[in-house]
Amino acid sequence: MNDNRRYAIKYLNMAKGQIEGILKMIEEDRYCIDISNQILASEALMRKANVEILHGHLKTCVKDAMVSGDGVEEKLEELRHTLTKMTK
Secondary structure (H helix, E strand, O other): OOHHHHHHHHHHHHHHHHHHHHHHHHHOOOOHHHHHHHHHHHHHHHHHHHHHHHHHHHHHHHHHHHHHOOOHHHHHHHHHHHHHHHOO
């Protein structure tokens, strides 16, 4: 497992803990803005995890495709499609 995946796991575990906390906050009928802020924080961690996964993809899959000359356009199109979804 590469460092990017380790960081992604770290961020996802943190988000998992936050989501569990958010569920508890909702069950305890906590203040809406506090809940919303925690949701935003967990979304930020999910985005960080996604960036790490994509960074690893660039360093491995895309790099390998470029070295071999096989599938480069496909890998770039996958990245374009994913980045488009991220910006919506």
